[in-house]
Amino acid sequence: MKKKIICMLLVSMMVFTMVSCTKDKGNTDGGSSSSSSSSQDNSSNVEVSAQGLADKLLKEIDFKDELDNIDTEMALMQYNLTSEEVEEVVMYLSTGASAEEIAVFKVKGDNLRKVQSAVEKRISDKKTSFKDYNPDELEKLEDPTMYVNGNYVVLCISDEDDKSRDIIDEYMSEK
Secondary structure (H helix, E strand, O other): OHHHHHHHHHHHHHHHHHHHHOOOOOOOOOOOOOOOEEEEEOOOOOOOOHHHHHHHHHHHOOOOOOEEEEOHHHHHHHOOOOOOOEEEEEEEEEOOOOOOEEEEEEEOOOOHHHHHHHHHHHHHHHHHHHHHHOHHHHHHHHOOEEEEEOOEEEEEEOOOHHHHHHHHHHHHHHO
16 A cells, blocks of 8 residues: 555656646646636635545546545645645545546635636646646546635546536535
8 A cells, every 4th residue: 555655656746747847838828727617606605624525526426547645745735835825635636647636725815816826737737748648638637627616726637527516516505
Protein backbone atom coordinates (compact mmCIF):
# COMPACT_ATOMS: atom_id res chain seq x y z
CA MET A 1 0.00 0.00 0.00
CA LYS A 2 2.83 2.40 0.88
CA LYS A 3 4.58 1.66 -2.40
CA LYS A 4 1.38 2.40 -4.30
CA ILE A 5 0.92 5.74 -2.52
CA ILE A 6 4.55 6.71 -3.01
CA CYS A 7 4.35 5.72 -6.68
CA MET A 8 1.16 7.72 -7.15
CA LEU A 9 2.69 10.77 -5.45
CA LEU A 10 5.80 10.51 -7.61
CA VAL A 11 3.72 10.26 -10.79
CA SER A 12 1.62 13.23 -9.66
CA MET A 13 4.70 15.27 -8.90
CA MET A 14 6.22 14.31 -12.26
CA VAL A 15 3.07 15.37 -14.12
CA PHE A 16 2.91 18.57 -12.05
CA THR A 17 6.56 19.30 -12.85
CA MET A 18 6.05 18.66 -16.57
CA VAL A 19 3.01 20.91 -16.59
CA SER A 20 4.83 23.63 -14.64
CA CYS A 21 7.68 23.59 -17.13
CA THR A 22 5.42 23.67 -20.17
CA LYS A 23 4.68 27.02 -21.73
CA ASP A 24 0.98 27.48 -22.56
CA LYS A 25 1.35 29.05 -26.01
CA GLY A 26 -2.26 29.28 -27.10
CA ASN A 27 -3.78 30.70 -23.95
CA THR A 28 -4.18 34.47 -24.02
CA ASP A 29 -7.02 34.82 -21.54
CA GLY A 30 -4.93 34.69 -18.36
CA GLY A 31 -5.40 30.98 -17.67
CA SER A 32 -9.17 30.94 -17.76
CA SER A 33 -10.73 27.77 -19.04
CA SER A 34 -13.96 28.90 -20.61
CA SER A 35 -14.77 25.45 -21.94
CA SER A 36 -15.32 23.91 -18.52
CA SER A 37 -18.93 23.82 -17.53
CA SER A 38 -19.38 25.88 -14.43
CA SER A 39 -22.36 26.29 -12.19
CA GLN A 40 -22.27 29.28 -9.92
CA ASP A 41 -24.47 30.31 -7.04
CA ASN A 42 -23.06 32.96 -4.77
CA SER A 43 -25.32 32.26 -1.82
CA SER A 44 -22.87 32.50 1.06
CA ASN A 45 -24.97 30.67 3.63
CA VAL A 46 -24.28 27.21 2.19
CA GLU A 47 -22.49 24.95 4.69
CA VAL A 48 -21.67 21.43 3.54
CA SER A 49 -19.17 18.70 4.31
CA ALA A 50 -16.39 18.83 1.73
CA GLN A 51 -15.45 15.27 2.65
CA GLY A 52 -19.07 14.13 2.36
CA LEU A 53 -19.47 15.63 -1.10
CA ALA A 54 -16.15 14.26 -2.36
CA ASP A 55 -17.00 10.81 -1.00
CA LYS A 56 -20.44 10.90 -2.63
CA LEU A 57 -18.89 11.74 -6.00
CA LEU A 58 -16.30 9.00 -5.58
CA LYS A 59 -18.97 6.45 -4.72
CA GLU A 60 -21.57 7.36 -7.36
CA ILE A 61 -19.45 8.22 -10.40
CA ASP A 62 -18.02 5.37 -12.47
CA PHE A 63 -14.35 6.34 -12.61
CA LYS A 64 -12.20 4.31 -15.01
CA ASP A 65 -9.06 4.68 -12.89
CA GLU A 66 -8.53 4.20 -9.18
CA LEU A 67 -8.64 7.48 -7.28
CA ASP A 68 -6.70 7.93 -4.05
CA ASN A 69 -7.28 10.47 -1.30
CA ILE A 70 -4.51 13.08 -1.29
CA ASP A 71 -3.56 14.84 1.94
CA THR A 72 -4.26 18.55 2.36
CA GLU A 73 -0.69 19.74 1.86
CA MET A 74 -0.27 17.82 -1.39
CA ALA A 75 -3.71 18.90 -2.63
CA LEU A 76 -2.90 22.57 -2.03
CA MET A 77 0.43 22.11 -3.79
CA GLN A 78 -1.31 20.57 -6.83
CA TYR A 79 -3.35 23.78 -7.18
CA ASN A 80 -0.64 26.20 -6.06
CA LEU A 81 -2.82 27.37 -3.15
CA THR A 82 -2.14 27.85 0.56
CA SER A 83 -3.94 27.20 3.83
CA GLU A 84 -4.36 30.97 4.09
CA GLU A 85 -6.73 30.83 1.11
CA VAL A 86 -8.44 27.50 1.68
CA GLU A 87 -10.13 26.41 4.89
CA GLU A 88 -10.63 22.80 3.79
CA VAL A 89 -9.78 20.75 0.72
CA VAL A 90 -10.59 17.15 -0.11
CA MET A 91 -8.94 15.72 -3.18
CA TYR A 92 -9.06 12.36 -4.90
CA LEU A 93 -6.50 11.95 -7.65
CA SER A 94 -6.05 9.24 -10.27
CA THR A 95 -2.89 7.20 -10.49
CA GLY A 96 -1.66 9.45 -13.28
CA ALA A 97 -2.80 7.22 -16.13
CA SER A 98 -6.01 9.23 -16.45
CA ALA A 99 -7.12 12.81 -15.96
CA GLU A 100 -9.83 11.81 -13.47
CA GLU A 101 -9.98 13.86 -10.31
CA ILE A 102 -12.22 15.17 -7.56
CA ALA A 103 -11.41 18.33 -5.61
CA VAL A 104 -13.71 20.09 -3.15
CA PHE A 105 -12.50 23.40 -1.69
CA LYS A 106 -14.01 25.37 1.17
CA VAL A 107 -12.59 28.83 0.57
CA LYS A 108 -11.50 31.32 3.25
CA GLY A 109 -12.62 34.94 3.10
CA ASP A 110 -12.56 36.67 -0.26
CA ASN A 111 -10.35 34.12 -2.03
CA LEU A 112 -13.14 32.55 -4.09
CA ARG A 113 -11.95 34.01 -7.40
CA LYS A 114 -8.35 32.97 -6.71
CA VAL A 115 -9.37 29.37 -6.00
CA GLN A 116 -11.66 29.31 -9.02
CA SER A 117 -8.78 30.57 -11.18
CA ALA A 118 -6.47 27.91 -9.73
CA VAL A 119 -9.00 25.22 -10.68
CA GLU A 120 -9.31 26.65 -14.20
CA LYS A 121 -5.51 26.70 -14.50
CA ARG A 122 -5.32 23.08 -13.31
CA ILE A 123 -7.76 22.06 -16.05
CA SER A 124 -5.73 23.97 -18.64
CA ASP A 125 -2.46 22.44 -17.39
CA LYS A 126 -3.94 18.94 -17.49
CA LYS A 127 -5.06 19.51 -21.09
CA THR A 128 -1.52 20.47 -22.02
CA SER A 129 -0.05 17.52 -20.16
CA PHE A 130 -2.45 14.87 -21.47
CA LYS A 131 -2.34 16.15 -25.05
CA ASP A 132 0.95 14.32 -25.59
CA TYR A 133 0.88 11.85 -22.70
CA ASN A 134 -2.58 10.27 -23.14
CA PRO A 135 -4.71 12.10 -25.75
CA ASP A 136 -7.71 9.83 -25.09
CA GLU A 137 -8.17 11.65 -21.77
CA LEU A 138 -8.68 15.05 -23.41
CA GLU A 139 -12.41 14.42 -23.85
CA LYS A 140 -12.84 14.39 -20.06
CA LEU A 141 -11.06 17.74 -19.88
CA GLU A 142 -13.13 19.46 -22.57
CA ASP A 143 -16.12 20.03 -20.29
CA PRO A 144 -15.28 18.97 -16.72
CA THR A 145 -17.67 19.77 -13.92
CA MET A 146 -16.64 22.92 -12.07
CA TYR A 147 -19.18 24.13 -9.55
CA VAL A 148 -19.03 27.31 -7.46
CA ASN A 149 -21.51 27.86 -4.63
CA GLY A 150 -21.08 30.22 -1.69
CA ASN A 151 -17.54 29.66 -0.50
CA TYR A 152 -17.16 26.25 -2.18
CA VAL A 153 -15.43 25.33 -5.43
CA VAL A 154 -15.85 21.78 -6.70
CA LEU A 155 -14.08 20.06 -9.60
CA CYS A 156 -14.97 16.62 -10.90
CA ILE A 157 -13.20 15.26 -13.97
CA SER A 158 -14.84 12.09 -15.25
CA ASP A 159 -16.75 10.63 -18.17
CA GLU A 160 -20.03 11.39 -16.38
CA ASP A 161 -20.24 15.19 -16.30
CA ASP A 162 -24.03 15.41 -16.25
CA LYS A 163 -24.26 12.89 -13.42
CA SER A 164 -21.57 14.67 -11.39
CA ARG A 165 -23.38 18.02 -11.82
CA ASP A 166 -26.63 16.41 -10.64
CA ILE A 167 -24.90 14.89 -7.59
CA ILE A 168 -23.32 18.21 -6.65
CA ASP A 169 -26.57 20.17 -7.21
CA GLU A 170 -28.49 17.68 -5.08
CA TYR A 171 -25.86 17.64 -2.33
CA MET A 172 -25.66 21.43 -2.16
CA SER A 173 -29.43 21.88 -2.11
CA GLU A 174 -29.87 19.36 0.72
CA LYS A 175 -27.75 21.44 3.08
